[in-house]
Amino acid sequence: MANTAGLCTSFLKELLQGVHAFCQDSGPTNVTPARASAGQSDTFKGALYLASGSLSPGSTTAYGTTSEVSGTGYTAGGATVTYAAGQAITSSRSGCVTPSASLQWTGLTLSTAFDTLLIYNSSQGNRAVSLHNFGSQTITAGTLTLTMPTNAAGTALCELAGQ
Amino acid sequence: MLIDVQLPGADQITQMDEKFLLKLEGGFEDATQIVKWVQYHLITDGVLVHRSVAITLKDGHPAIALEGIFQGE
Numbered sequence: 001m002a003n004t005a006g007l008c009t010s011f012l013k014e015l016l017q018g019v020h021a022f023c024q025d026s027g028p029t030n031v032t033p034a035r036a037s038a039g040q041s042d043t044f045k046g047a048l049y050l051a052s053g054s055l056s057p058g059s060t061t062a063y064g065t066t067s068e069v070s071g072t073g074y075t076a077g078g079a080t081v082t083y084a085a086g087q088a089i090t091s092s093r094s095g096c097v098t099p100s101a102s103l104q105w106t107g108l109t110l111s112t113a114f115d116t117l118l119i120y121n122s123s124q125g126n127r128a129v130s131l132h133n134f135g136s137q138t139i140t141a142g143t144l145t146l147t148m149p150t151n152a153a154g155t156a157l158c159e160l161a162g163q
Numbered sequence: 164m165l166i167d168v169q170l171p172g173a174d175q176i177t178q179m180d181e182k183f184l185l186k187l188e189g190g191f192e193d194a195t196q197i198v199k200w201v202q203y204h205l206i207t208d209g210v211l212v213h214r215s216v217a218i219t220l221k222d223g224h225p226a227i228a229l230e231g232i233f234q235g236e
Contacts (some may be wrong), residue, residue: 142215157223
């Protein structure tokens with residue numbers, strides 16, 4: 001089986017449960033629990049997976065090491081994903097949030113083909129957020145840079161679209 | 164210019180002068196991504212010793228929020 005992309009089904013439920021906080025801004029503070037004050041947010045990470053993996057939005061609920069890449073310059077668990085304050089926005093009829101910086105690994109050698117990025121919440125039990133596919137790649141003594149799309153309706157990395 | 168390389172059989176990344184290497188560049192674009200890659204090969208035998216890739220994700224994945232309706236009796 002191949003890896004497939006999408007917002008993880010478990011993530012959609014967890015949003016309704018108030019599990020994930022991407023980037024608190026100066027928004028509402030008259031809420032509980034206490035973490036919903038300005039500036040507090042969870043830490044998210046991005047991990048890479050082999051093209052031979054079988055991750056899917058319906059079955060992937062948390063970060064795991066099965067099919068994760070390994071090699072020089074890559075630390076298991078991946079890299080921290082940055083969401084700057086105010087990055088969660090509304091656009092048209094959508095709520096959008098996209099990492100505010102590229103993900104980059106340097107001095108990297110990944111000899112086995114990989115094609116998937118998993119974004120997950122390391123502050124909340126490594127719960128999965130979304131899977132993103134790209135063309136199968138290998139890296140040799142080099143740099144991998146993943147540049148994020150525009151944070152707006154139709155392009156945001158994570159979008160909840162109203163009808 | 165020195166280029167980071169991993170020579171065949173080597174565990175460590177070292178550096179080589181670019182003049183001993185053949186540089187190749189390329190890329191492609193589709194509906195979901197823009198990819199640019201750079202490769203360096205040994206001039207002597209063509210072995211790949213460096214590959215870097217830059218991927219721009221074009222868009223993510225929207226979840227459509229649907230409101231339910233009340234049903235009459």
